[in-house]
Amino acid sequence: MxxxxxxxxxxxxxxxxxxxxxxxxxxxxxxxxxxxxxxxxxxxxxxxxxxxxxxxxxxxxxxxxxxxxxxxxxxxxxxxxxxxxxxxxxxxxxxxxxxxxxxxxxxxxxxxxxxxxKINNSPQQAAILTNLDAILTQAKAQMDGQTAELKLIPVPIPVTPPTPSPVVVPEPTPESGDKPEPTLGTENGEQPQPAPSTEVSPVEVPALEPVVVDIYSVTDWFAMPNVQNVVVEEVTITGNVFSINSSFSDIIMNSKAREAMYSILRGIENHPQFHQIQNKSIEEMSRIAPSLFNEQVLYLLNKSLSTITI
CATH class of the missing domain: 1.20.5 (Single alpha-helices involved in coiled-coils or other helix-helix interfaces)
Known part of the structure; x- marks a missing residue:
């Protein structure tokens, strides 16, 4: 409990x-x-x-x-x-x-x-002399051909008479009692007459005027090349080469240019009136003789010359 x-x-x-x-x-x-x-x-x-x-x-x-x-x-x-x-x-x-x-x-x-x-100009001088000799030879040949066409009148050559030998007169030796001997050529003490003059008077020859040929009337400057198949084209021309604007005299001074021109204008260097156009250019000749220096010929010249340096 x-x-x-x-x-x-x-x-x-x-x-x-x-x-x-x-x-x-x-x-x-x-x-x-x-x-x-x-x-x-x-x-x-x-x-x-x-x-x-x-x-x-x-x-x-x-x-x-x-x-x-x-x-x-x-x-x-x-x-x-x-x-x-x-x-x-x-x-x-x-x-x-x-x-x-x-x-x-x-x-x-x-x-x-x-x-x-040092610049040696001997080769250039030699070339210039060669060209000058060639020009001189050509000029002489042209002059000879021109002389044959002039038909010059022969000029007589004056004959000069021979000069007479002087007469030597011996002087007499005076002696007493002798009379002076008469002078040689005298008779009865008369003076000798002078010998007639044998001088020949010069023959007056009329002055010959040079024959001038009108280059505009010439139609046979050179033998025409074969231009049948030539096609004209543009050619470039510089300032240091030859061309149709160059004169014949300048071209002749250069051996290569001279050969090139002569190969196209065959026989022009032998033409009797070539000396009258040497200071002209090829282009000027195309206006003087357009039938010969035609477009094809000028083209061939330009094409050939433009490859050669001045």
Missing amino acids: LSRIEKYKRKPLKKATIIAGALCLCIGLGGGVKTALADQDVQLLMANWFSKKQGESLNEIDAAINTERELLMGQLKGELQAEMKAAEEQLANFTATEKQKRIEALQAHAEEIRESM
């Missing part, structure tokens, strides 16, 4: 203990919750303060960097301009110096060439 009663007494005690424990637990838990909430407020406050300070620090650092950067950029800009000006002056001096060196080197080279320059 007692044990049951004790059991019934112990049960309320246990309940009170449980309630008290639960109450203490609640109080503890509530304090912990308050503490946790307070810790969270402190952390949020610290975070906000740090964020604010961080922003201020960054702005201050950024402003300081910008100020210093502008200052340094201004300094660098001035120094860069000074350096560029100095570099420009240095480059100008370098260019002038190097240019002068190159000019002096070129002048020295030109002086060396000038000192070593």
Whole structure:
């Protein structure tokens, strides 16, 4: 019986203990919750303060960097301009110096060439003499042919009489009592008459006028070449070659040009009136005798002469 009663007494005690424990637990838990909430407020406050300070620090650092950067950029800009000006002056001096060196080197080279320059005109002189001899020979031949056509009147040659030998008269030796002998050739003391003059008076020959032939009437300057299959094309003429604008005399002075012309204008050098047109050009002759110096003949001459350098 007692044990049951004790059991019934112990049960309320246990309940009170449980309630008290639960109450203490609640109080503890509530304090912990308050503490946790307070810790969270402190952390949020610290975070906000740090964020604010961080922003201020960054702005201050950024402003300081910008100020210093502008200052340094201004300094660098001035120094860069000074350096560029100095570099420009240095480059100008370098260019002038190097240019002068190159000019002096070129002048020295030109002086060396000038000192070593020796021109030998012997081949040209020999060629000119050969051409002159050929022209002289041709001129003589043409003159001979022209002389045969002139039909000159023979001029009589005056005959000079022989000079008579002087008569030597011996001087008489005077002797006493002798009479002087009469002079040779005298009779009865008469003086001899002078011998008649045998001098022949010169024959007056009329002056011969040179025969001038109208070159516009000449139709047989040369033997016409075969131009049947000749196709006239454009020929490029430079300033240092022969062409139809060259005169006959200039062409004759060059052996290659002379052979080229004679091969096309065959026999023109033997024509009696060739000396009258030697100072004319082939192009001028195309206006004087267009039937002979036609387009095909001029093309052949230009094509051949333009390959020969003056």
